Amino acid sequence: MTAYRNRPEGRRADPTRQGPEDRYADEDDESYEDEEFEPIPAGQAAQMGLRQAAQLTGRDPSGVTSVQPTEDGWRIGVELVEDHRIPASTDLLGLYEVDLDADGEVLSFRRLRRYQRGKGEVG
Secondary structure (H helix, E strand, O other): OOOOOOOOOOOOOOOOOOOOOOOOOOOOOOOOOOOOOOOOOHHHHHHHHHHHHHHHHOOEEEEEEEEEEOOOEEEEEEEEEEEOOOOHHHOEEEEEEEEEEOOOOEEEEEEEEEEEOOOOOOO
């Protein structure tokens, strides 16, 4: 008698039963690349943009300043602390722009400007 791996003794495989690789063989084998996927939600994009900007620069995050949808995903504005000072009201901040694709991966990253905390744009 032949022993079968992972089967009780004496039990043989059913030749009419389909295995996992054959289960979907008759279905359409079209590529899913043409399907449109929902982008990540705005809140999640904001969190990811802030986290990734902080990781790329090694600077402490201050907060998200803007979230804007784009053709490719999201454009996130974030503030990072460029230089901690005493008192904290004199910290030097940087305003960064992070472009994310629909999955939250960074497409582009750049610093727009630097300014002292409390002395941002007026108006």
